[in-house]
Amino acid sequence: MPFTSLRSLRSSSKGPADPPSWAFGDLGPSIEAAGWVGSSKLPAAADVGGPCSDDGTASTLFIIGAQRRLRAMAIPAGTESARPFLPAKNFAICKSFYETLGFNKILDSEVATFQVGSSAFILQDYYQPEWAGNFMMQLMVDDLDAWWAHIESLNLATAFDVQPPRPPVLQPWGLRVAYLVDPSGVLWHVAESRVGKP
Numbered sequence: 001m002p003f004t005s006l007r008s009l010r011s012s013s014k015g016p017a018d019p020p021s022w023a024f025g026d027l028g029p030s031i032e033a034a035g036w037v038g039s040s041k042l043p044a045a046a047d048v049g050g051p052c053s054d055d056g057t058a059s060t061l062f063i064i065g066a067q068r069r070l071r072a073m074a075i076p077a078g079t080e081s082a083r084p085f086l087p088a089k090n091f092a093i094c095k096s097f098y099e100t101l102g103f104n105k106i107l108d109s110e111v112a113t114f115q116v117g118s119s120a121f122i123l124q125d126y127y128q129p130e131w132a133g134n135f136m137m138q139l140m141v142d143d144l145d146a147w148w149a150h151i152e153s154l155n156l157a158t159a160f161d162v163q164p165p166r167p168p169v170l171q172p173w174g175l176r177v178a179y180l181v182d183p184s185g186v187l188w189h190v191a192e193s194r195v196g197k198p
Helices: 006-011 022-033 062-071 092-100 143-151 156-160
Strands: 003-005 050-052 104-108 110-115 117-122 136-141 166-170 177-183 187-192
Touching: 006 136, 006 156, 050 117, 092 110, 092 117, 092 156, 143 166, 143 177
Parallel strands: 136 187
Antiparallel strands: 003 050, 104 110, 110 117, 166 177, 177 187
16 A cells, blocks of 8 residues: 555545545545545645555544544633643652652542643652653743742752752753753753743
8 A cells, every 4th residue: 555645635536635535434434524535625745644555545644633633622611720640659758759849739548649830740649660761750840040049048969869959951942941851751841931932
């Protein structure tokens, strides 16, 4: 099955410009109901590529464009936040680490939920080295220098036997970032917010 692009499929004389409904797999009924199949409202994702049959009939490459359309639909009201689950090599020590940082512990049970600013995360009593060592969090702050002074004052490396936090540096992608690592190996990017930018 040759690899093609959406642009080449649309311009090909081999087959239809729009995909049949079965090209979307399980999303077919929803996409048909939205009126995208057989209409000019199909995503113009010219750089999206995927497999296509020899006769030019579309296959599941169109699901990518369809997912983009579905993401644009409104979500139900009352959605508040997404809260990641963080690992804990030692549950008690990790809870103490985040309490020392000043995060607000709003639940302490089989898991612990910590709040900082308008966001929160769930600390779980579970640890897997490869996962923890590749897990990162970003904390966006208005005053990074104040946060760095706060972090330095806590002497985290000695108190919790963690890597010494790294001071703020302007990164190539435009953010000033300080780094700290929790007792499980989770890397925190403490980054200074930029006005008008996410």
